Amino acid sequence: MRSDVSLYDLSAPPSLDAALAILAKEPGKYTPIAGGTELMVALGVGRLVQHSLISIQHLRELRFIRVDDKAIHIGAGTTFTDIRRSQAIAEDLPLLIQSASWTGSIANQNRGTLGGNICNASPAADTPPALLAYGATVRLISASGTRTMPYSDFHLGYKKTVLRPDELLHSISVPRDFSDYRQYIRKVGTRNAQSISKIALAAIAKLEGDTIADIRLGAASLTDRPVRCSATEAALQRQRIDGANLDATVRAARAALATEAKPIDDIRSTAKYRAAVAANLLEEFLRSL
Amino acid sequence: MNTPIQFTVNGNRQSVDVPPMKRLLDVLREDLHLTGTKEGCGEGECGACAVLLNGELVNSCLVPALQAHGSRLCTIEGVSTEGQLHPIQQCFLERGGAQCGICTPGMILATHHLLDKYPNPTLEQIQEGLAGNLCRCTGYMRIFESVQQAANTISP
Ligand SMILES: Cc1cc2nc3c(=O)[nH]c(=O)nc-3n(C[C@H](O)[C@H](O)[C@H](O)COP(=O)(O)OP(=O)(O)OC[C@H]3O[C@@H](n4cnc5c(N)ncnc54)[C@H](O)[C@@H]3O)c2cc1C
Ligand code: FES
Numbered sequence: 001m002r003s004d005v006s007l008y009d010l011s012a013p014p015s016l017d018a019a020l021a022i023l024a025k026e027p028g029k030y031t032p033i034a035g036g037t038e039l040m041v042a043l044g045v046g047r048l049v050q051h052s053l054i055s056i057q058h059l060r061e062l063r064f065i066r067v068d069d070k071a072i073h074i075g076a077g078t079t080f081t082d083i084r085r086s087q088a089i090a091e092d093l094p095l096l097i098q099s100a101s102w103t104g105s106i107a108n109q110n111r112g113t114l115g116g117n118i119c120n121a122s123p124a125a126d127t128p129p130a131l132l133a134y135g136a137t138v139r140l141i142s143a144s145g146t147r148t149m150p151y152s153d154f155h156l157g158y159k160k161t162v163l164r165p166d167e168l169l170h171s172i173s174v175p176r177d178f179s180d181y182r183q184y185i186r187k188v189g190t191r192n193a194q195s196i197s198k199i200a201l202a203a204i205a206k207l208e209g210d211t212i213a214d215i216r217l218g219a220a221s222l223t224d225r226p227v228r229c230s231a232t233e234a235a236l237q238r239q240r241i242d243g244a245n246l247d248a249t250v251r252a253a254r255a256a257l258a259t260e261a262k263p264i265d266d267i268r269s270t271a272k273y274r275a276a277v278a279a280n281l282l283e284e285f286l287r288s289l
Numbered sequence: 290m291n292t293p294i295q296f297t298v299n300g301n302r303q304s305v306d307v308p309p310m311k312r313l314l315d316v317l318r319e320d321l322h323l324t325g326t327k328e329g330c331g332e333g334e335c336g337a338c339a340v341l342l343n344g345e346l347v348n349s350c351l352v353p354a355l356q357a358h359g360s361r362l363c364t365i366e367g368v369s370t371e372g373q374l375h376p377i378q379q380c381f382l383e384r385g386g387a388q389c390g391i392c393t394p395g396m397i398l399a400t401h402h403l404l405d406k407y408p409n410p411t412l413e414q415i416q417e418g419l420a421g422n423l424c425r426c427t428g429y430m431r432i433f434e435s436v437q438q439a440a441n442t443i444s445p
């Protein structure tokens with residue numbers, strides 16, 4: 001049933017500092033709302049439990065794409081459309097562009113933010129696999145300061161993150177020099193446009209001759225949260241992919257992935273299907289190298 | 290608690306006093322009686338409620354009223370001028386791009402947004418631009434043809 005909107009409160013603090021001060025004053029009372037493409041759906045079906053919200057959608061301080069020598073820094077309030085319009089991201093981080101273009105329809109991409117995609121903490125979200133494969137870091141901000149950490153440490157469990165109630169995600173920084181990496185991303189869903197993935201894999205690898213010198217894998221729906229597949233990466237380091245060795249490398253990769261695949265069963269798919277398709281995607285990437 | 294909210298709709302300044310989390314869709318339909326904007330799913334899936342907010346296509350069922358404060362909105366009522374159908378509307382009529390009409394306001398606004406970006410879109414661009422607009426009647430082919438004809442009419 002539809003919610004009674006008169007029971008909900010929403011304000012728009014004039015600045016990031018003002019928003020952080022409100023969050024700090026009564027931690028846990030207020031929920032930030034950015035593009036609203038998650039929270040407004042919950043409101044529409046009567047499932048929005050948080051009744052006091054503050055809008056961060058208009059905050060310029062959270063909506064930016066800055067490029068320096070080492071990294072591209074993306075404000076949490078950056079929309080998918082902003083990302084798709086960025087020449088720098090298109091050149092350096094093609095997997096991020098690809099995943100942004102999958103995230104719902106054009107109307108959703110005009111509102112939905114990168115920060116909302118990450119903080120909503122769905123295991124199936126589209127941008128996390130690319131961010132994990134690229135080794136992104138996140139910057140969290142509160143009235144008492146900021147902290148940064150590898151994005152791979154951000155998710156603690158199903159819909160659980162390290163964010164404290166007084167904190168906001170400020171930005172995501174992604175290293176930019178992947179020009180000598182092969183890059184791959186694939187999402188398996190029911191329909192190309194705006195379908196939530198059953199499973200997705202982002203992968204980048206650097207080769208020295210026939211040997212894998214570096215490989216990084218990020219996956220959606222492989223476990224209860226977006227994950228970097230560290231065990232599989234370790235199993236693939238220094239493995240050879242020439243004709244004589246490729247089959248053995250693929251077998252080792254599939255076996256390693258099976259040890260870290262702990263998918264959930266839900267209405268979109270079963271755990272068994274997800275684990276099998278993830279291994280197929282990894283094999284597809286390795287055979288394409 | 291109600292909050293005063295002002296914006297421009299189809300060139301007219303409007304003020305409403307509504308709960309800040311009220312869906313923009315409901316403000317348009319209930320408070321401003323602009324019922325051309327339709328509700329299909331109420332979940333961001335169907336695009337029947339699409340409007341232009343500062344020139345960007347958005348689903349008004351997912352926009353809290355307060356987030357539209359100070360914005361410039363265009364709804365289907367603002368697409369035609371002085372009783373003259375917009376070429377996009379004319380082409381949907383001629384090509385059979387509308388049947389029951391529930392999806393049509395959203396389709397027209399999504400087309401508007403698409404042709405702003407790509408005056409001569411490819412079929413792929415049309416399909417992507419309208420992927421968030423669902424139609425249960427036409428089977429889409431006539432809609433794509435309407436969009437193509439509109440593009441040819443506006444930017445020959
Ligand atoms: C029709 C439809 C299709 C969709 N398809 C896809 C899809 O294919 N792939 C996909 O990944 N997603 C999809 N989504 C989900 C959604 O659009 C994305 O997750 C989007 O990125 C959410 O961003 P938002 O700004 O709209 O989030 P909001 O709804 O504003 O917020 C989401 C959550 O994040 C929190 N939050 C937001 N910003 C911050 C911040 N800076 N700091 C701390 N917390 C914050 C909010 O409190 C809330 O809990 C779809 C949604 C719809 C309605
Ligand atoms: S009613 Fe808004 S998208 Fe369906």
Ligand code: FES
Pocket residue numbers: 386387388389390391392393423424425426427
């Ligand atoms: S014309 Fe009926 S839903 Fe499209």
